[in-house]
Amino acid sequence: MRPFTYERARTAAEAAVAARRPHAKFIAGGTNLLDLMKLQIETPTHLIDVNGLGLDRIEPTADGGLRIGALVRNTELAADERVRRDYAVLSRALLAGASAQLRNKATTAGNLLQRTRCPYFYDTAQPCNKRQPGAGCAAIGGVTRQLAVIGASEACIATHPSDMAVALRALDAVVETVKADGATRSIAIAEFHRLPGDTPQVETTLEASEFITGVILPPPLGGRHFYRKVRDRASYAFALVAVAAVVQRDGTGRVALGGVAHRPWRVEAAEATLPRGAKPTMAGILDGARPSHDNAFKLTLAERALASILAEARAEP
Amino acid sequence: MTASGHHSISRRALVAGTAAGTAPIHGEAGAQSVSAPHGTPGSPEATTAQISLRVNGQSRNLALDPRTTLLDALREHLRLTGSKKGCDHGQCGACTVIVEGRRIYSCLTLAVMHDGDAVTTIEGIGRPGHLHPMQAAFVSHDGYQCGYCTPGQVCASVAMLDEIRAGVPSHVTADLMAPPQVTAEEIRERMSGNICRCGAYSNIVDAIVEVAGRPG
Numbered sequence: 001m002r003p004f005t006y007e008r009a010r011t012a013a014e015a016a017v018a019a020r021r022p023h024a025k026f027i028a029g030g031t032n033l034l035d036l037m038k039l040q041i042e043t044p045t046h047l048i049d050v051n052g053l054g055l056d057r058i059e060p061t062a063d064g065g066l067r068i069g070a071l072v073r074n075t076e077l078a079a080d081e082r083v084r085r086d087y088a089v090l091s092r093a094l095l096a097g098a099s100a101q102l103r104n105k106a107t108t109a110g111n112l113l114q115r116t117r118c119p120y121f122y123d124t125a126q127p128c129n130k131r132q133p134g135a136g137c138a139a140i141g142g143v144t145r146q147l148a149v150i151g152a153s154e155a156c157i158a159t160h161p162s163d164m165a166v167a168l169r170a171l172d173a174v175v176e177t178v179k180a181d182g183a184t185r186s187i188a189i190a191e192f193h194r195l196p197g198d199t200p201q202v203e204t205t206l207e208a209s210e211f212i213t214g215v216i217l218p219p220p221l222g223g224r225h226f227y228r229k230v231r232d233r234a235s236y237a238f239a240l241v242a243v244a245a246v247v248q249r250d251g252t253g254r255v256a257l258g259g260v261a262h263r264p265w266r267v268e269a270a271e272a273t274l275p276r277g278a279k280p281t282m283a284g285i286l287d288g289a290r291p292s293h294d295n296a297f298k299l300t301l302a303e304r305a306l307a308s309i310l311a312e313a314r315a316e317p
Numbered sequence: 318m319t320a321s322g323h324h325s326i327s328r329r330a331l332v333a334g335t336a337a338g339t340a341p342i343h344g345e346a347g348a349q350s351v352s353a354p355h356g357t358p359g360s361p362e363a364t365t366a367q368i369s370l371r372v373n374g375q376s377r378n379l380a381l382d383p384r385t386t387l388l389d390a391l392r393e394h395l396r397l398t399g400s401k402k403g404c405d406h407g408q409c410g411a412c413t414v415i416v417e418g419r420r421i422y423s424c425l426t427l428a429v430m431h432d433g434d435a436v437t438t439i440e441g442i443g444r445p446g447h448l449h450p451m452q453a454a455f456v457s458h459d460g461y462q463c464g465y466c467t468p469g470q471v472c473a474s475v476a477m478l479d480e481i482r483a484g485v486p487s488h489v490t491a492d493l494m495a496p497p498q499v500t501a502e503e504i505r506e507r508m509s510g511n512i513c514r515c516g517a518y519s520n521i522v523d524a525i526v527e528v529a530g531r532p533g
Contacts, residue, residue: 005364006383006429031425034386035406047383049430075419079485084493095488099510100477102407104419105426235488235509 001037008049012213016180018048019209026050026211028071029105031098032114041124041131055213058082064219067176070109070212074164075100077108086220089244092227093167099236109212112165112175112192113204116158116262117238118147129155130200146240149291149298151261156200160193160263161238167227169264170244170256174216180209186216193263200262223248224313228305229258241298243305247313251275255285255306260298278307368432372397373441383429388412390428391438399439399468403512410511413469414438420476422510439468442475450531451475454524462515470511474525477507481529499529 009015015026025044027033028051036042055069058080066082077083078094098106118139120126126138139147139157147157168189175187192204206212226245231237242258253274256266270284282303289299365380372395379394388405391397391414400423403411407425414423415437443449451471454460461467481497489506490497497503504525505518513521 001384004383006366006427027427027430030427030430031407031422034425034427038405047427051430075480075485079483084486088493091486091493092488095486095490099410100480100487100507101410101413101420101422101473101510102425105421235506 001034002040002043002045004045004047006047006049008052010052012050012053012055012178012211013180013182015048015050015053016178016209016211018046019211020180021046024048024209028107028110029073029102030110031102031106032110036115039122039124041122050211061216066217068108068215068217070107070214072108074098074103074106074108074111077164078103087167087171087217088225089170089227089246090164090167090217092225093163093229093242093244096227096229096239096242097163108164108215111162112168112212112215114161115203117161118158119143121158130158130196130203133199133201143294144292145294146238146259147292147295148262149260149295150265150286150289151195151263152290153196153198153200155198156196156262158196158200158262159259160203160261162264163227163229163239163242163258165189165193166242166244166256166258166264168215168217169266170246170254171221172218174218175212176214176216177206177210177212179207179211184213189264190266196262203262221246221248221254223253226309226312228309230301230305241301241305243302243309245306245309245313247274247310251313253313255281257285257302260286260289260302274310278303278310282306366429368429370428370431371433371435373437379428381428383427385428386424387414387416387426387428387431387436388423391423391436397438397440400472401465401468403465403469408512409466409469410473411466411469413473413511415472415476418476418479420473437472439472442471449475451524451528454527455521458520458524458527459517460521460524461513461517466511466513466515470508470513470521473508473511474504474521474528477504478525478529480507499526501526504529 009018023044024046027047027049033042055071057069058072059067061067074094078091084091120139121128121130127136129135129137137156148159173189175192178184194203223246229239229242231239239259244256245253247253254271256264267285270281273280273284286299366383367380369376369378377395388400388402391400400414401411403409405424407422412422412424413420416434443452451474481499484496486493486497487503487506489502501522504522
């Protein structure tokens with residue numbers, strides 16, 4: 001690990017001001033950042049520990065939703081009674097991710113900001129545009145089984161690793177932030193994560209030093225909630241394909257995918273066909289996909305995962 | 318042990334430059350003098366952080382390079398070598414300890430982030446002659462072969478049963494609104510963050526089931 005200086009912030013605004021310092025990073029759970037610092041993929045020279053800021057509550061909002069503090073741990077969020085009851089897709093997604101030890105540490109904001117597990121991003125002997133902009137992408141033409149099938153670019157075919165973010169996309173969550181000048185803003189989850197384009201190193205629409213304070217869940221949708229994650233082992237592995245779905249009694253609903261793109265993948269227009277089944281719906285969601293020979297199976301897998309969800313939704317509870 | 322005022326750093330900001338160089342400072346605070354090479358050009362001025370941990374019920378003061386993980390603080394500075402370094406990347410679970418009642422990977426957190434926290438390692442779970450029931454069950458069910466993952470497995474399983482009692486659901490919990498049950502399926506899922514290369518899993522599950530089934 002490269003040397004760094006360390007401070008503990010007392011308020012969110014103070015954290016955002018401290019982050020103006022060059023090569024500064026916030027640290028909360030640290031489960032992804034420290035891993036990457038050990039590999040010298042992340043090399044901050046200053047760490048701002050934000051664990052003392054509070055921001056660890058889940059509170060009702062005036063319109064019947066929930067406000068999740070940025071530092072609520074994944075375990076607490078998954079276990080919260082209101083989340084289990086009204087936003088089960090979120091509990092299910094969180095519980096499908098990582099291990100209990102990691103969920104006990106990892107935070108809501110940190111989960112959103114975690115970086116890809118593309119093996120070429122992790123292998124510092126390989127060129128990677130995300131790690132070193134302009135270096136090239138060794139993943140393209142390499143072993144692509146785990147990598148993106150849609151929304152990728154000539155610069156990057158990495159996927160976003162989060163399960164939680166996929167559920168938040170299905171729920172239309174909103175990310176709340178504060179900037180160093182004290183200004184706050186709300187970012188729809190659909191606008192939060194970026195596609196790689198020519199700048200895969202820029203993964204979110206956050207500005208430099210902007211600090212996430214919380215995530216808003218809109219009022220409950222009702223319906224039945226599902227999170228189907230398909231992976232190479234039964235637990236503690238990243239998704240090959242994950243499908244988050246909220247399905248209403250009349251067969252309408254919402255679908256978001258994980259493991260297929262640089263951000264949680266949702267195509268609202270394709271959801272109109274959900275009452276007609278998985279095949280037309282997934283064809284719409286994955287329209288324009290450009291899989292490789294190694295990961296074309298993800299298209300079939302996504303359709304079948306959705307089919308299994310819809311079969312369960314049609315069955316009596 | 319009282320920390321030397323020379324490199325005492327406030328809780329709030331540990332960024333102020335000190336006389337310390339980049340080398341890790343070994344041992345507990347006050348037990349060493351600071352003598353280290355100058356930092357490499359362009360690197361931040363290295364600092365030493367004073368922290369206090371409550372480890373297995375005892376207060377321990379440490380002067381640490383901020384880069385020191387909790388695992389290295391326990392093993393290299395406090396000589397509590399029961400917690401093991403397997404992968405050092407949060408993939409194997411051998412470093413699992415219990416911090417403020419919750420199991421975490423001690424390799425993926427910095428010691429300075431735990432100032433004032435209560436840490437329980439395998440040395441605090443039980444000891445020879447006074448084994449924790451989980452340790453005794455691992456012995457009687459042969460829940461290990463080489464034993465390297467065992468301290469992490471034991472710490473994880475003790476905290477895991479607390480999580481079930483607290484109503485924390487898992488990936489395999491069928492009904493999110495019902496209290497989770499102690500079943501072999503639940504135990505396997507909840508212990509998936511602890512890898513055993515010898516493959517003692519079925520015996521580990523048996524050991525945990527035995528402890529979980531005990532009244533009280």
